[in-house]
Amino acid sequence: MNVLIDGSVLEGGGQILRNSVSLAALLGKHLTIEKIRNGRKPPGLKNQHRTGIELAAEIASARVTGATNGSCEIDFVPGRIAGGTYAADPVTAGAATLLLQISLPLLLFAPSSAPSTLTLKGGTNATSAPQIDYIQHVFLPFAARHFGLNVAVDVRKRGYFPKGGGEVHVTVSPGVDGAKLTSASVLERGAVTRIGGIAHIAGLPAHLGRTMAESATKRLAACGFGPDASVPVPVEIESKREKNEDTVGAGSGIVLWAELAGGGMIGGSAVGRKGADAITVGEEAANELIKGLEAGGAVDEWLEDQVVILMALAEGTSEIRCGKDGLTLHTKTAIWVAEQLTDAKFDITVEDSGHTVIRCKGIGYTAPGDVNK
CATH class of the missing domain: 3.65.10.20 (RNA 3'-terminal phosphate cyclase domain)
Structure with missing residues (x-):
């Protein structure tokens, strides 16, 4: 059966392409995607999208047409993974x-x-x-x-x-x-048990990495997250300067993560760029983490959309508590793609607390040819 996916739906970007190709390859479905990256300027495939399709095609022994830079339509016929x-x-x-x-x-x-x-x-x-x-x-x-x-x-x-x-x-x-993916139940957020992080830098002075880490730590402390807070939270942000031979060019960035007692994870990040000093970059990452924590979910807005495909493939019913800001467009898009290509059933509810909960009865996927399928 040929499944036609409209690449202009909802988020209209590369996520539709990646999730659709992955699910089609797993399920052995002939896939056509049109209007690829219709929401981008310029539309169509860029190097990284084409390379991703080629990688998936190699793994899945697929026949592909249209996988050229600038193409707005591909045809993907998977074989055996x-x-x-x-x-x-x-x-x-x-x-x-x-x-x-x-x-x-x-x-x-x-x-x-x-x-x-x-x-x-x-x-x-x-x-x-x-x-x-x-x-x-x-x-x-x-x-x-x-x-x-x-x-x-x-x-x-x-x-x-x-x-x-x-x-x-x-x-x-x-x-x-x-073996099938297990279903996830992450409905209780619980307290923040630890905040970790890494400030990475390459081709630039090492002190800039330390400044990013110190800036993020200071900002988190100001918002009540630190060892001296009323409810102490360990904050451990590593500063790492890469060896010159371990990088191409110069750059920097910082990624933070909060571990929650209920099994959830919240992240925050920022990348160094021209015109932004190390103090600002560190504060940006901390502010993003704080925003995610204040939303009250067990996952942040990026993790929220990345786990949708796992929920669809898992066995049983998965349920994930998201924040109070509603589902992101990326998450809605991931759910839409999963519903087009699988028999997974999603249910989205808004609790009295204002949090959104994603529930999904997954398909319990196993590889074709397995005796348990």
Whole structure:
């Protein structure tokens, strides 16, 4: 059956492309996407989108037409998914994390007990995608705890805009014997138990990284998050200057994360840029974390949309408490895509407290050919 996806719906960006291709590959569905990135200027595929499609096609032995830069329509006919060793490089500062986003679901269900490996190049820390440190310290720990993922990330080289050139090695352990993703229930936020972080810098003086970390720590303390607060919270923000041989070009950034007693995670981040000093960048990351905490959810707005595909694939009913600001457009888009391509059933409710709860009866996906399917 050919599934037609309108790439101009809701968020209208690359997320529709990535989630649609991943789900179509897993479910063996012939996929056509039209009006790709219709909400962007210019529309159509860029290097990183094309590279992501090519990576997914290699993993899923797919036939693809239309995967050229500027194309607004592709046709994707998946074959059999195979684990193994794969590499992808957009040859730009295109985000390595977005290459992981399209390929990770496939390798989670590769019909093999041996781990698969990905070598992903490009940008590791940019403003247009999750920083690699967010994936390492927020998304993956949450997904491991609640959905059963076993994924390790090793940042070999950092790549900053505009040169890119970063390199990330990812090891993905599939579910042995067709194991399904477990459903997640994260309805209680609980207290903040710890705040961690990393201020990273390359090709610039090391003191700038320390300044970012100190600035973020000071801002968090002013809002009641610190060891001397009325309710003490450990705050541990590492400052790390990369070796010159471990980066291409110069750049900086900071990623913070708050661990919650109820099993939730809230992140905040900022990337260094021209015209913003280290104090400002540190404060921006802290303000983003504080905003996420004040929203009162068990996940932040970025984690909220990234776990939708896992909820759809998991066995049983997952339920996630989100903040009081309502679902983001990215989250609504992820849910829409999942409903177009799977039989997962989503239910969105607003509690009396004002928090939004996403519930999803997942499809309990296992790889084709598994005896338990």
